[in-house]
Amino acid sequence: MQERKPRTLNAESLWGYALKVLGGRAYSTGELRVKLQRRAAIPSDVDAIIARLKDIGYLNDQRFAEGYANARLSGDKFGKSRVIQDLLHRRVAPELAERTVQHVYVDVDEQSLIDDWIQRKYRKAPREGLFEHPKDFASAYRRLSRAGFRSGEIVKALKRYAKNPELLDGFEPPEETQD
Numbered sequence: 021m022q023e024r025k026p027r028t029l030n031a032e033s034l035w036g037y038a039l040k041v042l043g044g045r046a047y048s049t050g051e052l053r054v055k056l057q058r059r060a061a062i063p064s065d066v067d068a069i070i071a072r073l074k075d076i077g078y079l080n081d082q083r084f085a086e087g088y089a090n091a092r093l094s095g096d097k098f099g100k101s102r103v104i105q106d107l108l109h110r111r112v113a114p115e116l117a118e119r120t121v122q123h124v125y126v127d128v129d130e131q132s133l134i135d136d137w138i139q140r141k142y143r144k145a146p147r148e149g150l151f152e153h154p155k156d157f158a159s160a161y162r163r164l165s166r167a168g169f170r171s172g173e174i175v176k177a178l179k180r181y182a183k184n185p186e187l188l189d190g191f192e193p194p195e196e197t198q199d
Contacts, residue, residue, distance in 0.1 A: 026058055026059050027059070028059060028060065028061040029059045029060060029061060030061050030062075030065075031062065031065040031068070031069070034056060034059060034060055034061075034065050034066070034069055035069055035072075037056070037059060038052065038056060038069050038073060039078075041055060042073070042078055042079070046083075046084050046087060046088075047079070047084070047110075048081050048084050048085070048107075048110050048111050048112045049070060049074070049079055049081050049111070050110070050111025050112065051110055051111050052070065052073075052079065053066060053070055053111075054111070056069060056070070081112055081113065081116055082116065082120070084110075084112070085107055085112050085116055085117060085120040085121075086120055086123075086124065088103070088106070088107060088110070089103050089107070089120055089121050089124040089125075090124055092106065093124060093125065093128065096167075097133055097136050097137050097140070098167050098168045099130065099133065099134075099164075099167055099168030099169035099170070100121050100122070100125050100168055101168040101169075101170070102166070102167055102168025102169075103121050103124075103125075103168060104117050104118055104121050104168075105168070107120070107121070130169065130170070130173050131173060131176065131177060133169075134164060134169055134173060134174065134177040135177060135180075137164065137167055137169075138150075138160070138164075138177060138181060141163065142160075150181045150182070151178055151181055151182045152182075157178055157182070160174075160178055161174055161175075161178065164177070164178075
């Protein structure tokens, strides 16, 4: 099957497309720029549209990053590093992503966040034998690490939930595999 190339748009149509896209969900400047570049008949139109959207307040990376970080904290309860990584993936400037996440997470207790995450993800598992074997620790560690939590905090939490916490004394975090 032949891949269909998106229709190129003139400046006026590109403006309408940008408004339609932003009406669906929030975008960072970088994300929207890539989306518009795919459709623009004249590449310089993209910069003009981005500038116009910023001028009227429809596009604001600070507001986008704050909203995104707050949503990831309140909904998914992810750790800081995961949220920063996600913001970078959404083409937010690294300094802005870091600064915004530090601001949003300023009063957050990481241990209680990890506890909430464990209780949510392992809600059907019996509490008394939650992490009974070394492979259980390794699996939970990887999951918590992907959720954006720091190694030391993960190990502390796993010790609290482990059937045999002394097994974690010699626990070596598993090597991260490249996807």
